[in-house]
Amino acid sequence: MRVAVIGGGPRALWAVEELLHQAHTHQVPVEIDVWEPGELGAGSAYSPRQPEHWRLNVTSAIIRTRRRSFDQWRLEEGEEQPLEPFPARRLVGCFFAEEWRELLCHLPEGCTLRQVPRRVSSLEPVGERWQVEGREYEEVLLVTGHAPEWPGALPRGEGVLGVYPAAQLARIPAGARVAVRGAALTFIDAVLELTVGRGGRMRGSGYQPSGREPAVIFPVTRKGRFMTVKPEPGGPLTQLDLAEAVAAGQAGVRLSRDLAELCEVLAETSAQMLAVAREGCREAGVEEEIRGVLAGRDGSGDPVRDLRRSRDVACGLLEPGAEWAVGEAWRRLYPAIVARTSFGGRVDMPGFAELAVRLERVGFGPPVVNATQLLTLIDAGLIDISRMAGGEMDADVLVDAVLSPPGVVPGTLAAGLVERGLAEQGPGRGITVARDGTVVGQRHLAVAGRDSEDVVLGPDTLSRTLHDVIPRWAMRVIEDNGKKVLRAQGMAATVPLTGRLEPWAVELLEDPQRCQDLVAEFASPVNVLRPEPMLRNIEELVRAGEDAGVETRVFFARKANKALAFVDTVRDAGHSVDVAGERELRQVLGRGVPGERIILSAAVKPDELLQLAVAEGVTISVDSVPELRRIEKIAGAQGQIAHLAPRLAPDPAQLPPTRFGERLAVWQGVMGELSAAVEINGVHIHLHGYAARDRQTALVEAFALIDAARDAGQQPEFIDLGGGVPMSYLDDAAQWENFQQAREAMNRGEIEPFTWKADPLQSTYPFHQSPTRGEWLRELLEGEGTPGGGSIAAEFISRGLRLHLEPGRSVLDGCGVILARVAFLKHRSDGVPLVGLEMNRTQCRTTSDDILVDPVLVRSPGPATEEAGWGPESEGFLVGAYCIEDEVIVRRRMRFPEGIAPGDIVGIPNTAGYFMHILESASHQIPLARNVVLAGGDAALDDIDQV
Numbered sequence: 035m036r037v038a039v040i041g042g043g044p045r046a047l048w049a050v051e052e053l054l055h056q057a058h059t060h061q062v063p064v065e066i067d068v069w070e071p072g073e074l075g076a077g078s079a080y081s082p083r084q085p086e087h088w089r090l091n092v093t094s095a096i097i098r099t100r101r102r103s104f105d106q107w108r109l110e111e112g113e114e115q116p117l118e119p120f121p122a123r124r125l126v127g128c129f130f131a132e133e134w135r136e137l138l139c140h141l142p143e144g145c146t147l148r149q150v151p152r153r154v155s156s157l158e159p160v161g162e163r164w165q166v167e168g169r170e171y172e173e174v175l176l177v178t179g180h181a182p183e184w185p186g187a188l189p190r191g192e193g194v195l196g197v198y199p200a201a202q203l204a205r206i207p208a209g210a211r212v213a214v215r216g217a218a219l220t221f222i223d224a225v226l227e228l229t230v231g232r233g234g235r236m237r238g239s240g241y242q243p244s245g246r247e248p249a250v251i252f253p254v255t256r257k258g259r260f261m262t263v264k265p266e267p268g269g270p271l272t273q274l275d276l277a278e279a280v281a282a283g284q285a286g287v288r289l290s291r292d293l294a295e296l297c298e299v300l301a302e303t304s305a306q307m308l309a310v311a312r313e314g315c316r317e318a319g320v321e322e323e324i325r326g327v328l329a330g331r332d333g334s335g336d337p338v339r340d341l342r343r344s345r346d347v348a349c350g351l352l353e354p355g356a357e358w359a360v361g362e363a364w365r366r367l368y369p370a371i372v373a374r375t376s377f378g379g380r381v382d383m384p385g386f387a388e389l390a391v392r393l394e395r396v397g398f399g400p401p402v403v404n405a406t407q408l409l410t411l412i413d414a415g416l417i418d419i420s421r422m423a424g425g426e427m428d429a430d431v432l433v434d435a436v437l438s439p440p441g442v443v444p445g446t447l448a449a450g451l452v453e454r455g456l457a458e459q460g461p462g463r464g465i466t467v468a469r470d471g472t473v474v475g476q477r478h479l480a481v482a483g484r485d486s487e488d489v490v491l492g493p494d495t496l497s498r499t500l501h502d503v504i505p506r507w508a509m510r511v512i513e514d515n516g517k518k519v520l521r522a523q524g525m526a527a528t529v530p531l532t533g534r535l536e537p538w539a540v541e542l543l544e545d546p547q548r549c550q551d552l553v554a555e556f557a558s559p560v561n562v563l564r565p566e567p568m569l570r571n572i573e574e575l576v577r578a579g580e581d582a583g584v585e586t587r588v589f590f591a592r593k594a595n596k597a598l599a600f601v602d603t604v605r606d607a608g609h610s611v612d613v614a615g616e617r618e619l620r621q622v623l624g625r626g627v628p629g630e631r632i633i634l635s636a637a638v639k640p641d642e643l644l645q646l647a648v649a650e651g652v653t654i655s656v657d658s659v660p661e662l663r664r665i666e667k668i669a670g671a672q673g674q675i676a677h678l679a680p681r682l683a684p685d686p687a688q689l690p691p692t693r694f695g696e697r698l699a700v701w702q703g704v705m706g707e708l709s710a711a712v713e714i715n716g717v718h719i720h721l722h723g724y725a726a727r728d729r730q731t732a733l734v735e736a737f738a739l740i741d742a743a744r745d746a747g748q749q750p751e752f753i754d755l756g757g758g759v760p761m762s763y764l765d766d767a768a769q770w771e772n773f774q775q776a777r778e779a780m781n782r783g784e785i786e787p788f789t790w791k792a793d794p795l796q797s798t799y800p801f802h803q804s805p806t807r808g809e810w811l812r813e814l815l816e817g818e819g820t821p822g823g824g825s826i827a828a829e830f831i832s833r834g835l836r837l838h839l840e841p842g843r844s845v846l847d848g849c850g851v852i853l854a855r856v857a858f859l860k861h862r863s864d865g866v867p868l869v870g871l872e873m874n875r876t877q878c879r880t881t882s883d884d885i886l887v888d889p890v891l892v893r894s895p896g897p898a899t900e901e902a903g904w905g906p907e908s909e910g911f912l913v914g915a916y917c918i919e920d921e922v923i924v925r926r927r928m929r930f931p932e933g934i935a936p937g938d939i940v941g942i943p944n945t946a947g948y949f950m951h952i953l954e955s956a957s958h959q960i961p962l963a964r965n966v967v968l969a970g971g972d973a974a975l976d977d978i979d980q981v
């Protein structure tokens with residue numbers, strides 16, 4: 035697969051890192067060309083050759099790559115602590131350049147990365163592919179940053195200069211009168227280069243000129259004001275406890291229905307923050323001042339006075355006012371505002387773009403150090419603000435410090451796509467893209483950054499936490515282009531059900547010698563595991579929750595597979611684990627998963643298990659009131675607090691009866707009788723099946739229990755929906771429908787049986803479903819909450835609740851294959867052909883009737899022995915090792931188009947979720963199957979087989 039990344043700045047680096055990570059994880063070779071005429075990593079904003087006095091406008095703590103943080107790199111380079119929070123931007127360019135070099139030196143096997151040092155002017159679709167300057171690619175990503183030219187810029191020429199690169203400002207002679215268009219951050223860069231950059235010095239007593247400065251610098255701006263100064267990191271304003279105001283504000287933003295409601299949330303959050311800053315005093319008239327800032331009606335009319343005051347507020351020298359409060363609210367709520375207003379979220383908010391421009395001034399202004407330098411130059415008379423709002427001026431040189439706006443800029447690649455109808459421009463300025471950056475109307479073209487502004491709020495940022503377009507893009511690219519199909523299945527059921535295979539599984543099953551070696555080393559059957567796909571599956575659920583505004587945490591259901599490699603994988607990724615017994619709990623704790631990231635959902639909980647759970651701070655899903663009383667007693671005896679989630683049994687008039695949990699009224703009745711030894715941290719639900727509608731019904735009661743717990747003084751934080759997250763083993767819906775029709779026809783006696791002893795297969799998992807995982811969760815959260823109320827998501831948001839899920843099968847999708855050796859070929863006494871495997875039926879079985887995915891036949895790499903095997907188009911049933919007549923591995927009749935022989939390997943795909951372990955038995959003293967983890971070319975026993 036060939037991928038073109040157009041642009042070589044920070045977002046390009048992020049994109050390449052994520053794509054290479056996904057390629058390595060899923061064993062998909064990728065060739066990446068980065069089209070960038072300049073130095074990789076720098077971009078115009080972070081060139082290592084720019085002046086030392088051009089500083090970051092965000093704190094250095096937010097900058098990182100996949101490998102390490104910027105601050106960690108600074109320490110490794112020898113900087114001393116405490117680190118300057120707003121260092122020179124050139125340092126960022128040096129850091130990114132080094133990270134590019136590291137990428138080039140440590141590429142995953144089969145992947146390439148190269149720079150094409152050219153500016154791209156030609157981007158053309160060719161069928162399903164794209165041509166970049168005549169070279170074809172399967173995928174293209176535009177991350178081009180600021181447009182170098184735009185129609186609103188002042189025409190460059192005699193007496194008119196830009197700011198970047200800084201060298202052009204050297205053409206301004208000493209003593210010149212300089213007018214600067216703009217008074218924002220680029221203006222500060224310009225004046226510092228014309229002063230400090232020419233040898234001037236900032237002293238405690240003022241500015242010490244070098245004699246090479248301009249005579250005077252006139253800023254000119256439509257707003258007639260400077261930007262508000264950011265609070266000093268570590269200063270008194272950053273020490274305020276604003277968590278309560280922020281939490282309420284985030285929920286309000288998510289639930290706001292229009293711009294008026296959003297402004298009300300901003301106003302209320304600002305007022306709460308100001309009250310905290312003023313030690314709880316909410317003064318009269320404050321709300322009106324805050325609304326003035328929101329409307330842009332604030333300010334004294336003296337821009338220098340306003341700048342000086344905001345600088346002193348930022349330093350903690352003056353009491354904060356409405357301007358600080360609105361700026362702080364905008365900054366703190368910005369992630370929620372991004373989520374609410376991106377990807378079509380501002381369709382119902384006309385006027386939001388104007389609000390965002392107004393509040394950019396108060397929210398994202400300069401740091402104290404730059405504001406102080408600016409004030410020093412004003413006090414020295416080098417900056418004259420008398421014509422700031424416009425008017426006649428006698429200037430020798432005009433410097434344009436207004437950069438190209440975000441969105442589609444005429445003359446750019448993005449504009450060309452829009453002009454030719456290859457991309458749509460949204461209601462605002464940007465190209466319309468999906469959440470993974472894919473251009474609407476295209477499949478293999480994506481945009482991330484300024485070209486998508488307005489569709490995505492504020493995408494031009496160094497932060498990797500504010501937006502997740504790029505990680506989603508990388509996952510989509512690998513998923514779309516990394517699919518591999520077996521060249522030959524080798525076998526299939528007479529009514530086929532072809533399973534989906536991960537690339538690693540295809541690679542394994544197309545390597546007969548590797549399969550033979552694994553079985554020879556670890557015996558037959560061997561459970562072959564690869565944990566990496568589970569991270570993609572978990573991330574799909576987490577992102578689906580985020581899209582709906584609901585924080586979602588995934589607890590891997592350990593009972594679905596006993597291998598400890600899966601526990602390690604979720605542990606290292608920061609996810610959590612659901613355990614169903616003492617041994618599982620001890621093993622998970624032993625792998626370093628902390629108690630607060632574990633839920634105990636066991637149906638039966640002996641005292642020893644409860645004692646351990648309480649001692650380790652594990653959340654316990656409480657199944658009954660008597661169990662609750664036992665926990666209270668145990669926690670009291672241990673002198674500890676037990677963390678509980680009462681398990682709710684939904685109304686049997688609405689949902690099928692369940693053995694798990696207590697009815698709502700029962701739990702409501704005990705909320706006021708809890709001892710001090712227990713805390714209610716959440717509510718737990720255990721439902722059968724996979725229907726989203728059933729979960730929506732149960733959630734209505736769960737919300738009522740949450741409210742009852744809070745009324746009783748408890749502080750529950752989550753609702754846990756348990757498992758039942760659907761997945762699909764098959765890609766072909768038509769094949770699944772054909773199988774169902776054939777099964778029904780067989781059961782009616784209309785066709786010959788194709789199952790063992792005409793087994794009707796009445797109870798089976800739905801091996802093809804739609805929607806699954808992420809889309810299923812989105813539909814669930816978008817469904818109706820309380821009757822006549824908002825959505826399920828709105829009920830979560832309004833209560834400040836998290837959603838917990840406990841999937842097993844669906845997160846293990848693609849993580850395992852069973853390999854078993856063919857032991858014999860024979861016929862039953864009545865002539866039914868049998869293929870004997872060196873395994874037993876419990877080693878690939880759940881509580882359902884059968885596994886409805888066709889196995890794969892891996893022929894022995896040695897010379898064929900026709901006398902021992904069956905020829906082409908032979909058929910038979912797979913049988914196992916137990917001395918039982920119905921010892922059948924797969925209960926559907928199989929066909930072998932190229933024949934089969936003893937010594938061949940049968941691979942059963944996608945079996946990590948429950949099939950390997952839920953019913954496995956060592957009857958007849960036959961050893962349990964061993965579990966082998968693949969990591970690249972290596973294979974090693976999972977630690978569970980050492981326990």
